Amino acid sequence: MNKNYNFNKTGYIIAGVIASMGCIVMILFPTISLNAAQKGVALWASSVLPALLPFFICANFITALGLPILIGHLFEKPFRKLFGAPGASAFVFTISITSGYPMGAKLIGDMARRGEITKAESKRMLTFCSTSGPLFMLGTVGAGMLFSPAAGVVIALSHYLGAVLNGIIFNIFEVLKKPFYTNKNTYINNVQKQDKHHLIKLPKGSLLDIFTDSIISSFKALGIICGYIVLFTLITDFIQFSGLLNFINCYIGKGIIKGFFEMTIGCSSISILPNLSLTLKCIICSVIISWGGLSIFAQSMSMLSGLSISPFYYIWTKFTHSIFSGFIAFCTAPFILSIDVINTGAFSNEIVTKKLGSVYSLMFSTKMVIIIIVIFMILIFIESRLQKYKEHRSSHEGTGDNI
DSSP states (O other), rough: OOHHHHHHHHHHHHHHHHHHHHHHHHHOOHHHHHHHHHHHHIIIIIHHHHHHHHHHHHHHHHHEEEEHHHHHHHHHHHHHHHHSOTHHHHHHHHHHHHHHHHHHHHHHHHHTTTTTHHHHHHHHHTSSSOOOOIIIIIIIIIIISSSOHEEEEHHHHEEEEEEHHHHHHHHHHHHHHHHHHHHHHHHHHHHHHHHOOOOOOOOOOOHHHHHHHHHHHHHHHHHHHHHHHHHHHHHHHHHHHTTTTOOOOOOOHHHHHHHOOHHHHHHHHHHOOTTOHHHHHHHHHHHHHHOOHHHHHHHHHHHTTTOOOOOOHHHHHHHHHHHHHHHHHHHHHHHHHOOOOOGTTSSOOHHHOOOOOOOOHHHSSHHHHHHHHHHHHHHHHHHHHHHHHHHHHHHHHTTTTOO
8 A cells, every 4th residue: 555655656756857947948048838738739720620510520429329329239249259349349340430539439438438338348348449540640640641542541550450450459468368168158248238238328318418518519529638748749849840750760650750740740750751652651650640649648548547547558559559550551552552542643732632521521421420410310210119019019918918
């Protein structure tokens, strides 16, 4: 008990010293601090807020209605066998690959705090449900930074396949740690639990109250994200200003170090290197995005507060994810980049980028999320009608009536 107390006390002292030093540095260099804060807030307001707010609201609303439980019942067996995770992770994975960081971690944290999943299940879900969004990889990095939609396809494909492979590998190692009968019994108990609770229980309050709570929760989460973006923008700017990166002669190393802190800055630094092949740029950017950076790490851990998940565990899952993504990019980049239409000169970058943006703005827009919600509502209605029909049929059979 004393050791834990001393460890916590030391950690608080170190955190206080670092925070005090940060305040002093910002006072000594107010111009750099102000410019960095403005860049961070501008990035959040222009890109993060409009991109994530609709998804945050819709995802919170869907979760509050209990739709992940219905989806979990349908996908329980395949996801339990592949990833050792509950079927509800199908919903979390879908929203994560649609909206990006840190949406997956937020949904996992919300579901675990409500008791819908256990701590062990939330750790399994983290191995493959913490991903970046397609618009960032295909649009911002691929078409915007690398001037190649095919490069964006390489990065996105390797990122998502790396996440799936990461979840499968973690599950295999976890199964090897435990006896077979233990895993089998755990699987059976979880399936039985899902069968008992697969019917959706309507939450308390009106739909307007639930939707309002979803909006408030979304703005709270986005406010936390804004704070971390500003913080790590300050850190990267001060590192650049201090000249610490000048000791590194390798420009690739500088880009990777920047990506270690913030993936957007790292990908931008790699994309402007003139003597680097497009294939190698795709591999490095895929590794950086799958890693996510310390900024995404801090955002995700804040969303997982109260679950007692070790930060080292999350770091380890992102490290392995980045390794798998880099390897997949290495294997797929030569084939996909060979069919890049931009290099043929038939279309300009502007035209291809516009076409790319129109397609993905339709696929991953708020309208698409609304359509998904409508489909889920129809599924709920069908499920409720079938359940009522079964209850009606069983009641008549119990009384001996013929239907």
